[in-house]
Amino acid sequence: MSSETAGAAEPVPPPPGGVLWSLAGDVRALLMLPAALTLQVAHPAVGAGVDEHSVFRTDPWGRGERSLSSLQLWVYGGEEAAEEGRRLRRLHRTIQGTDTRGRPYHALSPDNYAWVHATGFPVYRHGAHYLIRPLGPEQERALYREWLQVGRVLGIRDRDMPATIEEFWPYYRGMLAEQVERTAVVEELVSTGTPVPPPDRGPLLLRLLLRVAWPVLLPPLARFRSFLTVGLMPPDAREAIGLEWTGAQERRLRRFCAVVRLVVPVLPERLRYLPRARRARAAHGRARRAR
Template sequence: MSTSPAHDPAPPPPGGVLWSLAGDIRGLLMLPAALALQVAHPAVGAGVDAHSVFRTDPWGRGERSLRSLQLWVYGGETAAEEGRRLRAFHRTIQGTDTRGRRYHALAPATYAWVHATGFPVFHHAYRYLVRPMTEAQERELYAEWLQVGRVLGIHDRDMPQTIEEFWPYYRKVLADEIEATAVVRELIATDSPVPPPDRGPLPLRLLLRLLWPVLLPPLARFRRFLTIGLMPPDAREAIGLEWTDEQERRLRRFGRVVRAVVPVLPERLRYLPLAREARRHHRLTGAARRAR
């Protein structure tokens, strides 16, 4: 794939499924499940375990990952630049996984799986937090996800090109590769040491530091609940994560509240900053074109 800016793949178009979802605060609720499914692959889990700063700087890593994801969708000409930055960052990440196999972060199968996980998680979580997708929306989401993959430098030959091809590929990876890696167990643990947030105004940081011993346990339980609950059931089963009927009922109740509250929020509360700015710019340029 060419890295010339003149031939850079464009991000998904405004008005699509990802344009609405990627910057919506509901997308934040889906990300822990996607991350857990990524690191359930032994190669990805080993790379994150050895090379990530998610233990020492979880808030900074989360902020950078979230900004990166939004750039893929809302970044315009900078989307492909962010894709090149990510590939350069992962170029030196390699080692041996828990099965004794050599891995490299940019090996096509590994790199593609990290990206692929977003589609089944978003597809599953959407029905709880937004509404069940129509068949047309499913196909649109998958086509846009493939386009994001191109932005990230994933070749078409390394990703299934249709939904019909995706699900057998996905089930095969679940059957052959996925397991409860050490990083998965750490991400869903409720007793892992997590430092308080170190972003934001100083008074807020000091307050959070003071209250953190009280706040962390319920936040950790909520993170576990969402991580497992918004993961597709077949992925849960492949990893060996338990999910009860009572938890399912709680998740459905939670989803009803989210579906009722989020759509009526003002845009400044519903969308993250990069998404808000991109949506505002799109409206202004559209209005200017119509005025001509």
């Protein structure tokens, strides 16, 4: 914990019933995560850190599972959220090197660490428009305030993030204009030819079947992943990175998202929400009924 927060109350996750509480645990948020990760690693320092220190190539499924579990703790973890934030900072203490522009970097430098967190807000906003529902102005402001709360859980100081949504957009546009680029990691994440091992989690029989079928399954899955990664990235970020997107692709994306918007709301709750979110929602409901 920094000297700035020593002795202060623990940072708390966003409030139950808030905008982020609804978004982050919805299964549709899974479709937004590749775009957020790709926008993060478009920063030269973040891209270099992931390129040199991450296991995303050798253990992509485990890396994804751990990242998702961590994100869910930030929002739904209650008292566990602050400890998860401290764990992440400990994990990143030794990550340093030279970025793609020849500059020294450290993962916990305020600019780099804040950018990794900041990318979630425009991606959630854009993804919600396509997959769930457009957010109104007040909902956008609430989402940004809640995202700042998550930043505090992660140990990001208030002075290192724009304080309001009105201040966020100039910061974001400046980063797109001056920092982001098509890094090597971006290239891998949007490529349809990047080798990916079959999933190594789940029942043994399923893993064996996937291993046999993987040469046939991987190409269409890779195309779908690339399609969603580029399509659900905010258009200004997509343009800044240099990712191509056609009118035909946009029409396909809108058709796909229209189906998702129709299907997901009628699913039973156990299929609509991720496990930790579902448990948190149930606990919140019980607490409200007990009052």
